[in-house]
Amino acid sequence: MSKISSRQMSGQIGIIVVLITAAILTFGLSVANRVVQENKMVVDRSDSIRTFNTAETGVDEALNQIYQFETGLDSSLNTGVVFEDDYNQVSIATSQSFEGYLNQGESLRVDLNNQAGSITLNWSKTPCSASQKVGLLLTFLHRSGDEYQSHYYLIGHSDCQYSSYQNFIPATYNAASALKYSYTLALPAASNASLYIQTVGTGTDLQIGGGVGLISSAQYEIESLARSEGDTSNKTIEVSKSLPSAPGFMSFALFSGGNILK
Secondary structure, three states: OHHHHHHHHHHHHHHHHHHHHHHHHHHHHHHHHHHHHHHHHHHHHHHHHHHHHHHHHHHHHHHHHHHHHHOOOOOOOOOEEEEEOOOEEEEEEEEOOEEEEEOOOOEEEEEEOOOOEEEEEEEOOOOOOOOOOOEEEEEEEEEEOOEEEEEEEEEEOHHHOOOOOOOOEEOEEOOOOOOOEEEEEEEOOOEEEEEEEEEEOOOEEEEEEEOOOOEEEOEEEEEEEEEOOOOOOEEEEEEEEEEOOOOOOOHHHHOOOOOOOO
């Protein structure tokens, strides 16, 4: 009896040892797998950060090229792919439309070709209210002979006019549209022509488009594509930059009740 009991005891101990070993092995494999997964996450995150930084560097390079052109340090601006290596491709394009936000006090410039046509402006995601009234001041600047001429257009909807405002050109209101107010400005053919846009009352979201071939350039479009070694991470950064424009520091007189004398 004692020998049989001893064999049974040894068998039970063996089973327990096997179970404990299996449990330890399972736990060890689980820990090892978790460590591998965490290390992979760290590596992937590191690759993602490096790839994003590469894409940002590409945008900085494009902005620097635009700056060199705008300040006259470079006589021309290359468009299309302006930088490319195994891990980064950067392109610059000029757009014949504008979409963005225009802060109050800022001036947006749109360069025009020497042809007649119409510019359509859409602005303001919300209707005017007692606390928010928004209009646009447009300045059409062009060369005529040996001098430059300026033509001013003060645009607004009746809902947006302050009681002291006069001589607004009426805009169209469309409640169903994403941008509630719209105006189309017909322009003659003119050399060295640009349209400058300022907001009246508050900043606003703004879209600008024109007839085919009318707008020469409204903004720069930058795209920087970056990838990590082995294609484990890919990033794309797109940036829109408006054309440089000096502040219209005298334009306030047109809608503040003053006069400009030449």
